[in-house]
Amino acid sequence: MKNVLLTGANGLLGQKLVYALKSRNDIELLATGIGQNRLIDQANYSFQSLDITNKTEVDQTVKQFSPHVIINCAAMTNVDACELSQNQCWDINVNGVKYLTNAGAKLGSHFIHLSTDFVFDGEDGPYNESDTPNPLHFYAKSKLESEKIVIENCVNWSIARTIIIYGITDNMSRSNLVLWAKGEIEKGNTINVVNDQFRSPTLAEDLATGCISIMDKNAYGLFHLSGPTRYSILEMVYMVAEFYNLDKSLINPVSSKSLNQPAKRPLVTGFDISKAKKELNFNPVDFLAGIEIMDRQLKTQNEY
Numbered sequence: 001m002k003n004v005l006l007t008g009a010n011g012l013l014g015q016k017l018v019y020a021l022k023s024r025n026d027i028e029l030l031a032t033g034i035g036q037n038r039l040i041d042q043a044n045y046s047f048q049s050l051d052i053t054n055k056t057e058v059d060q061t062v063k064q065f066s067p068h069v070i071i072n073c074a075a076m077t078n079v080d081a082c083e084l085s086q087n088q089c090w091d092i093n094v095n096g097v098k099y100l101t102n103a104g105a106k107l108g109s110h111f112i113h114l115s116t117d118f119v120f121d122g123e124d125g126p127y128n129e130s131d132t133p134n135p136l137h138f139y140a141k142s143k144l145e146s147e148k149i150v151i152e153n154c155v156n157w158s159i160a161r162t163i164i165i166y167g168i169t170d171n172m173s174r175s176n177l178v179l180w181a182k183g184e185i186e187k188g189n190t191i192n193v194v195n196d197q198f199r200s201p202t203l204a205e206d207l208a209t210g211c212i213s214i215m216d217k218n219a220y221g222l223f224h225l226s227g228p229t230r231y232s233i234l235e236m237v238y239m240v241a242e243f244y245n246l247d248k249s250l251i252n253p254v255s256s257k258s259l260n261q262p263a264k265r266p267l268v269t270g271f272d273i274s275k276a277k278k279e280l281n282f283n284p285v286d287f288l289a290g291i292e293i294m295d296r297q298l299k300t301q302n303e304y
């Protein structure tokens with residue numbers, strides 16, 4: 001039996017991992033998150049409130065549960081909010097990781113951490129695991145620093161970098177590209193969408209499957225886990241509109257510069273995922289297939 005401690009369990013990836021792991025009879029799952037459990041299905045696993053910036057709480061939880069594996073999905077993920085609230089961002093994305101890795105290292109736990117394509121500057125994507133990071137904004141700097149801490153503090157570590165996660169979960173605290181575009185256009189709102197940023201969008205279930213492969217294979221090191229195809233953000237939003245038969249005239253193509261966002265985004269990222277394909281049998285769906293999967297989930301959710 002493996003004890004698996006999951007942080008950030010209320011988040012998009014966290015929830016997918018809970019649902020994927022909770023029924024496995026070789027795993028004892030302790031899901032943790034800020035505040036109450038927001039998942040609808042609370043059977044077959046334990047939930048405990050855990051703020052990863054609280055060192056005492058982290059130490060106690062890790063000591064009591066003795067995890068063989070820690071999967072850290074907790075993070076401050078809103079890039080512009082991180083730019084504007086840098087202390088809070090550092091506390092969650094860096095100090096929290098310090099506390100978790102220090103506590104886990106005492107037990108020799110396998111530490112699985114999540115990071116981002118934003119560690120790269122977007123000058124010449126797609127990127128593979130040996131490319132050199134050059135973060136452009138504060139969120140990216142905090143995530144790169146967290147990677148360094150994981151590598152320094154843990155003997156048995158894995159870092160899964162990913163790109164634009166989309167999916168549907170219970171009681172979501174944040175939207176994502178697909179839901180945002182669908183929601184705004186359905187309301188009849190015009191949306192400004194950048195035509196000069198290129199990414200490989202990742203279905204949350206695929207990312208969860210990749211993380212579970214890392215755990216099951218005890219795979220070590222850096223892995224790039226994203227969807228298989230790169231699109232501009234504008235192309236992705238057009239695909240969402242096309243799928244739902246929405247009014248495309250409400251989509252207003254703009255340049256990144258014109259948006260004047262607090263955090264400067266890298267332009268061209270995307271990943272070379274051949275290492276994950278080979279070592280983890282990672283086989284993510286393309287964006288259109290991912291939208292179809294999400295749509296089926298939305299329909300089921302609306303039946304309740």
Ligand SMILES: NC(=O)c1ccc[n+]([C@@H]2O[C@H](COP(=O)([O-])OP(=O)(O)OC[C@H]3O[C@@H](n4cnc5c(N)ncnc54)[C@H](OP(=O)(O)O)[C@@H]3O)[C@@H](O)[C@H]2O)c1
Nearest residue numbers: 008010011012013051052074075077114116162164165173
């Ligand atoms: N989303 C993306 O497009 C994307 C892209 C690249 C990389 N990533 C990385 O992938 C990972 C998972 O992302 P995600 O999309 O699942 O993010 P998410 O939905 O924002 O989930 C993050 C979770 O962390 C929780 N959290 C925040 N502060 C915490 C604290 N101090 N202690 C414990 N939990 C805390 C949040 O709580 P609340 O729910 O209460 O806010 C949330 O449930 C993150 O490491 C992120 O940096 C994400």
